[in-house]
Amino acid sequence: MRILLFTGKGGVGKSTVAAGTAALSAASGRRTLVLSTDAAHSLADAYGVGEVGGELDRSHGEPVRIAPGLSVAQVDAQRRFEQSWSQIQGYLLSVLDAVGVDPIAAEELTVIPGAEEVFALLELRRQAASGAWDAIVVDCAPTGETLRLLALPEALGWYMQRVLPMERRLVRALKPVLTRAAGVPMPTDSVFDAVLGLHQELTEVRDLLSGPDASVRLVLTPEQVVLAEARRSWTTLSLYGYRVDGVVANRVFPEAGPDAWRAGWVAAQQRILGEVAESFDPLPVWRSIYRDAEPVGVESLRSLAAQVYGDLDPLAPPSSTSPFSLTRRDRAALLRLALPGVERWFAKDEVALARHGDDVVITAGSYRRLLTLPEGLSRWQVSGARVEAGELQVRFTAPESSAGGGEDR
Template identity: 70%
Template structure:
């Protein structure tokens, strides 16, 4: 099953391109679900059809779903939240304030991804198109499963053993209820489900597609998004330049815009070298409805297969050398000076700008030492050798 995520700066037409791609795939014979995890749902508006928390048929082989993030949050977080509320109640916190304090900012959008897991496991679809939240929220959303995995493997087992051994003493000493096994079980279940989502989205049949308009500020954010998505191991398979003005005409205002966009499109080709860059022209009226959106996608992708499996090397791979190994991680649009590396036990800590990834090294590499690193042609290469 193919999974395709669309993201981009707010207002660039991300939902339009996602819905059009899904509609075109359905027309070409694929059972397709287009699913929105964006709290500000607009898929139903774009497709001009009612949509709800369950897949709703739009056309032949095409379904739409707008995930109820609040419902998904309650299903996955209620046990954990119940324990936290009991602690805050004993501490004398106002119930309304306590409920707000037990909701992690952005958690609803993150847990909405669990619906992707459910639909992927159903076997009902050949393609799932995900209309993600704007870029910043998407990056936070895609970084969480691996970060939670680090906590689960290192911190939670210790906490569980300590609570089991000292629960009576801690309860009497602090007056606070200690978490029951059901709380730990809920956390572990949530981790397992998010881990499955992570495996799905970093697998060979999944990729992310960036949507942008040809403007300097938007291009700059898209470049950073490409770097950060690659840092977390997600494969970007292409870029859609939306709302491109057609050339021609004597209107000086339009001529100015065409010239400015042409310059940005040139920079775009350089910024995303090696990736397909599709263009979708500015239309005389707002594209609405499955039929119109299908035409938008046909014009944008031309003769290309819009859902072809991503090609090229895996974003994260290890190669063997005579003296050890090299870890390769796709990291476009940065230089060696912009990457900070540190080794912490079995973890490789990689920082690029405001984003950090703790990569747990495979057993074969964990026994080796880092002897050098560089960024070469959009790829971070970390050299390991056996400890002397």
Template identity: 70%
Template sequence: MRLLLFTGKGGVGKSTVAAGTAALAADAGHRTLVLSTDAAHSLADAFGAPVGAEPTEVAERLFVQQVDAQLRFEQSWAEIQRYLLSVLEGVGVDPVAAEELTVIPGAEEVLALLELRLHALSGEWDVIVVDCAPTAETLRLLALPEALGWYMDRVLPTQRRVVKALKPVLSRAAGVPMPGDGIFDAVERLHAELDEVHGLLSGPEASVRLVLTPESVVLAEARRSYTSLSLFGYRVDGVVANRVFPAEGADDWRAGWVLAQDAVLAEVAQSFADLPVWRSVYRATEPVGVDALRTLAAQVYGDSDPLAVPAGTGPYRVDRTADGAELHLSLPFVTRAEVGLARHGDELVVTLRDDASLGSSGQAVGSYRRLLTLPAGLARLRVAGARVDQGELRVRFTDPAQDDVREKAT
């Protein structure tokens, strides 16, 4: 099953490109679902058809769904929310205010991805196209499973044992109810489901496609997105430059725009030299409906296969060496000054700093942190060195036993 995610800065036309790609896939004979996880749904407008919270067939083999994030929120968060409400009410917080405080910002968009998990496990689809939220929200939600995983592995087991042993004492001392097994079970279920989503989206048949318009600010965000997506192990397989002015027949006013866009498009080609860059020309009318969207996508991709599975091992790999191993993590556009690295037990903490010196692009990459749990083969080795080389972080590990042998030999 092929999984394609489309994201980009708000307003660049990612929903239109995602819908067109899905229409093209269905026309090629694939049973296709295009799914919107963006709270500001626009797929119904793009297809010019009513679309609901369940898959709606808009053409042969083409189904569209705008996820009811509120419903998923109630299904996955309700038990946890009820407990939080009881705690807040116990300390005198107004019930209306308490309900607002127990809704985590962005949680609905994150939980909408659980719908993707259900569809992927159903086996009903050959292709699933996801119209994601704008870039910043997408990056936050894609980083959540690993962050929650750290809490689940390190904190929750201890917390659960303490609460179970001292529940009566803690309840009296704190004056609020302590969480029961049902709350811990709900958190564990949520983590397990999100972890499956992460596995699906970072798998070999999944990739992210960046959509941008030829503007310097939009390009800067696309570059940061490429770096951050690579940090968390997601493959970016291409870039769609949307709303490109055609040079033919341009009057003086449009000729100025053509020149400005050409300059940015040259930067796009340089920035994403290792990826295909497809172009979509600016149209006199907005493409609405299956036929118009399919035509747009056919012109964008030309002779290339829009569903081709990305080659290679992805942005993260480990190579064995004569004296240990070397970890490779793709981090496009960053310099050594922008990367922080620390080792904590069997974890490698990689941080992209926004307060460091600017990279060669002149743009800081943003601030993100990933906790990489090292496989058993690496966890027993020590970090011998690290460097950033041509957009890739390389961390060298050596075997302490071999170090001792070399020291004795000298």
């Protein structure tokens, strides 16, 4: 099953491109689901099926068919919240009640910021596991929110592995004393189990989205500020181990006529499109021509996508390999992580590498990834690191007391 995520700076038309790609996929005979993780759901409007909006609301998150082979799903955040967060929220409400917080304010304080996007990812996992689809197209939130969302499973995993077991043991040992002394209820095993369950679901989402059949496609408009954000997004998505398989340049003006104002815009766009091709090489860059009317409706969006991709299959499996690899041979190991454009688009002080115990901490701009080393490498020493041709390479050497090993498989 193919999974394709679309993201880009707000307002560049990513929902239109995602909806068109899904329509083209369905027209080719694939059972296609288009799912939005953007809190501002607009797919029903894009497809011109406004009456489906009410049906989506009543479907409790189940897909609604809008055309042959094409279905839309709108996440029922309340339902997913009750399934994945209610146990944790119940405990938090009891704590806030014990310290005198107003019940209405407590209800607001115990809702996860960005909960709807998180639960949309959990819904993606459920739909992928159903076996009902050949392709799932995801209309993601704007870039910043998407990057934070895709970083969440791994960040939560670090907490689950390192902090939660210690907290659980501590609570068990001190629960009677703390409850009497502070008057605040301590979390039960069911609360910890709920957190672990949520983490397991998010881990499965990460495995799904970083797998060989999933990729991210960036949508941009030919503007300098938008291009700058898209460049850094490619680097950051690679930092977290997600494949980027191409770029769609949207709202490109057709060749200019005698109008000088329009000719100026066309010339400016062409200059930036040249930078786009150079910046994202070797990724394909598709162009979507600015039409004389807004594309609304399944057929109009399918036609737009057909013009964008031409004879190419828009959902062909990604040809790029995983951005992350770790190989080991004898007493040396090499960690490789693709960071395209990191030398050009990030200042030197924005990129850092550190070792903390079993973790390698990689920073690019405001984003940071903690890579927990396999147990076999946890005592190995970092013997060198460099960034070369858009790739971070970290070399490890076995300590003198370690026995030699074979090659990792």
